[in-house]
Structures are given as C-alpha cells and as structure tokens.
Amino acid sequence: xxxxxxxxxxxxxxxxxxxxxxxxxxxxxxxxxxxxxxxxxxxxxxxxxxxxxxxxxxxxxxxxxxxxxxxxxxxxxxxxxxxxxxxxxxxxxxxxxxxxxxxxxxxxxxxxxxxxxxxxxxxxxxxxxxxxxxxxxxxxxxxxxxxxxxxxxxxxxxxxxxxxxxxxxxxxxxxxxxxxxxxxxxxxxxxxxxxxxxxxxxxxxxxxxxxxxxxxxxxxxxxxxxxxxxxxxxxxxxxxxxxxxxxxxxxxxxxxxxxxxxxxxxxxxxxxxxxxxxxxxxxxxxxxxxxxxxxx
Numbered sequence: 001x002x003x004x005x006x007x008x009x010x011x012x013x014x015x016x017x018x019x020x021x022x023x024x025x026x027x028x029x030x031x032x033x034x035x036x037x038x039x040x041x042x043x044x045x046x047x048x049x050x051x052x053x054x055x056x057x058x059x060x061x062x063x064x065x066x067x068x069x070x071x072x073x074x075x076x077x078x079x080x081x082x083x084x085x086x087x088x089x090x091x092x093x094x095x096x097x098x099x100x101x102x103x104x105x106x107x108x109x110x111x112x113x114x115x116x117x118x119x120x121x122x123x124x125x126x127x128x129x130x131x132x133x134x135x136x137x138x139x140x141x142x143x144x145x146x147x148x149x150x151x152x153x154x155x156x157x158x159x160x161x162x163x164x165x166x167x168x169x170x171x172x173x174x175x176x177x178x179x180x181x182x183x184x185x186x187x188x189x190x191x192x193x194x195x196x197x198x199x200x201x202x203x204x205x206x207x208x209x210x211x212x213x214x215x216x217x218x219x220x221x222x223x224x225x226x227x228x229x230x231x232x233x234x235x236x237x238x239x240x241x242x243x244x245x246x247x248x249x250x251x252x253x254x255x256x257x258x259x260x261x262x263x264x265x266x267x268x269x270x271x272x273x274x275x276x277x278x279x280x281x282x283x284x285x286x287x288x289x290x291x292x293x294x295x296x
Contacts, residue, residue, distance in 0.1 A: 001074050001100045001131065001161070003185050005203035006039035007221050008076075009210040010047040012259055013061060014266030021057045023064045025265040029211060030068045032262075036218035039204065041065060042103060042164075044078035046137070047208025047255070051080070052270040059093045066098055074100035076133060082107040084123045091128055101131040101161060111142035118152045125157035132157075133185070136165035147173050154181065164206055166190035171202045192240060195233045198224050212258040213239050213293050242291040249280050257284035261294065 011033070014025035030041060043065045044050035044058070053061065062077055069075050077094060079102040081087045091102065104124060106112050112120065125132050134153075136145040145163065147170060153160050162185030165171055174186045188197045188205040197205065203224075210217040216239050223232035246254035252269035257280055259268045267274060289296045 002183075003074055003162075003187070003204055004039040006037060006205075006225070007210055007217055008040045008042055008187060008204065008206040009033045009038050009217075010042045010045035010206060010208040011065070012208065012211050012255065012264070012268035013044065013048045013053060014259070014264055014268055015053070015057070016266060017271075019054045019057065019271065021053075021061050021064070022266040023060070026061070026064050027068045029259070029264050030065060032214045033211065034069070034072055036210075036214040037221045038073060038210070040074040040076060040100075041069060042076045042078065042206060043099075045103065045135075045206075045208070046078075046140075047211065047268075048078065049268075049270055050078035055093075058090070059097070062094060062097055062099065076101045076103050078103050078135075080104040080108070080135065082109045084120065084127065087124055088127045091130075094130070099130060101133050102128055103133040103135050103164065105135040105137045106141045106143040106145065108137075108141040108143075114146065114149050117143060117145065117149050118156075121153045121160065122156045125153075125159040128159065130159075131161040132159050133161060133187075134163040134165075136163055136167060136170070136189075146170070147177075150174070151179060154184075161185060162187060164189050168193060168197055168200070168202070171197065172200055175201055191236075191243075194220070195224065195229055195236050198232075199229060208255075209239055209243050212255055212262065213242065214262070216242075216291070216293050238291045238293075242287055242293065245287040245291070246284065249283060250274070253280060254284045254287075257281045258288060261285050261288060 014022040138144045164187040166189040191207045220235040252273035256269040256274045
C-alpha cells in the first residue's frame with residue numbers, strides 16, 4: 001500500500017443517543033473528505049471515539065467505511081487496547097475485511113517501558129493479518145515511541161509499516177534514516193506545524209479537525225501541494241483558530257455541533273462530553289463563519 005502526500009482525516013463517528021451507528025451520516029462525511037482531497041481515511045481513531053464506541057457497532061462502522069471508500073483510498077482502522085488478549089479480540093471483529101492496516105497506540109492505562117512497547121507491537125504483528133501502524137500519543141498513553149523502539153520492532157517483523165506522530169524531530173529522523181524501509185510511512189499529526197513539517201519533506205499529515213473543516217482543509221492541501229506556503233499557512237491558521245475557539249466550550253461538545261452544521265447527523269462525541277443546547281450550536285456556527293469554513 002502506498003499513502004500519497006496529503007491529508008488524512010481521522011473520521012468522526014456518528015451515533016444516536018443510544019450509541020447506535022448512523023451509516024448515512026458517515027457516508028456523507030467520507031464522501032466530503034474524499035471530495036476535499038483526502039489521500040486516506042482513519043476509521044475509529046481518537047476523534048472517531050474508538051475507545052468509547054459500543055463493541056457491537058465496531059465491525060459495522062468499518063464495513064461502512066470500506067463500502068463508501070470503494071477502493072478510492074487506503075482505509076486504516078484503530079484497534080488500540082491495553083493487552084494483546086484484547087487486541088486479538090478486537091482484530092477478530094475485523095476478520096476478512098478489506099482494510100489496509102490497523103493503527104494502535106501503546107497500552108494506555110499504565111505507562112510502558114521501552115522493552116514492553118517493543119514486545120507489544122511485535123506481539124500485535126504476530127496476531128494481526130493486517131499491516132500494523134504505530135500511533136505515538138504520549139499525552140494520553142504516558143509512553144513515548146522512540147526511534148530505537150521502532151528499529152527494534154522492525155528488526156523483529158516486516159508487518160510494521162508506519163507511524164502516526166506529532167513529534168517533528170522523530171518524523172524527520174525517520175524519513176532521513178537509511179535504516180528505515182522505503183515502505184514505512186511517516187504520518188505527521190502535529191496540526192499546529194503541518195506547514196513547516198511539509199517543507200521538511202514530511203508531507204502526509206493527519207488530524208480530526210479536517211473532518212469539520214472540509215473547505216479549509218481542501219484549501220490547505222491545495223496550497224501545500226503547489227508550494228504556496230504563505231497561503232497554506234493562512235488556511236492552517238484558520239483551522240487552528242477555529243479549534244481554539246471550539247475548545248472554549250469543549251472540543252467534543254463543539255465538534256458535535258460543527259458536524260451537525262455541516263449536515264452530518266448524530267452525536268460525534270462520547271455521551272458525557274456534549275451539551276445538546278442551542279446556545280452552543282449557535283456559538284459553533286458563529287465561529288465557523290468567523291474563520292471561513294461556512295458562509296454567513
């Protein structure tokens with residue numbers, strides 16, 4: 001599988017008040033992302049609430065993504081958990097599905113030692129029929145994936161095919177190293193410095209904010225592609241400023257309203273994270289207009 005330069009949305013997962021998946025809403029979101037220029041999709045990542053989604057909805061969500069994408073881009077699926085036993089069970093729900101890889105953080109309940117991280121990813125590779133992608137998310141997992149860890153895992157398996165990281169120095173080291181296989185994908189998740197990283201050659205980037213900013217994200221990608229970094233920076237600033245304004249009432253709370261404003265039905269937030277009130281809806285609409293995602 002080849003992941004091209006460009007943006008990857010961490011898809012939001014639409015559910016109803018009981019946590020039941022809403023496929024029509026998901027279909028619209030995916031098509032809008034691909035129309036905006038997405039080069040792959042991440043199903044059930046952080047923004048997609050993999051950690052909160054009902055287990056009986058997991059396979060149905062992935063099946064819908066595969067059907068809607070229909071071969072237009074790679075489909076990556078979050079499968080993170082806190083033990084190999086549980087990862088194996090989760091992978092069982094994906095059996096025989098045509099996906100391009102599974103994405104996993106380190107175990108996130110306790111911090112892990114470097115040796116434990118190596119054993120974890122090596123173990124995942126042994127039980128997975130899919131390519132494996134690391135998800136470097138130290139702020140949540142309390143554990144940092146480092147270059148030596150990646151080298152050690154690569155020495156033990158050829159199924160490790162990439163990493164999602166917001167660590168610009170690590171990403172730069174990986175793309176410059178002669179010891180890293182050419183088919184190892186470095187996906188950058190440091191939204192605040194996407195334009196700078198792109199100029200360093202770190203040209204594939206991922207975030208959940210792209211799903212609620214299809215217009216701005218498409219313009220960001222277009223200008224990065226043609227090398228207009230001044231214009232790209234302006235569009236990135238709009239996305240960042242929108243995110244910061246969303247955070248004032250809670251990221252997931254505002255994200256739920258933003259997705260509804262864009263026409264994506266459902267709750268896109270854990271059940272305890274949103275307030276379903278008109279004040280927050282109108283606030284979110286006003287900041288989407290302010291930063292240029294939608295017209296007034």
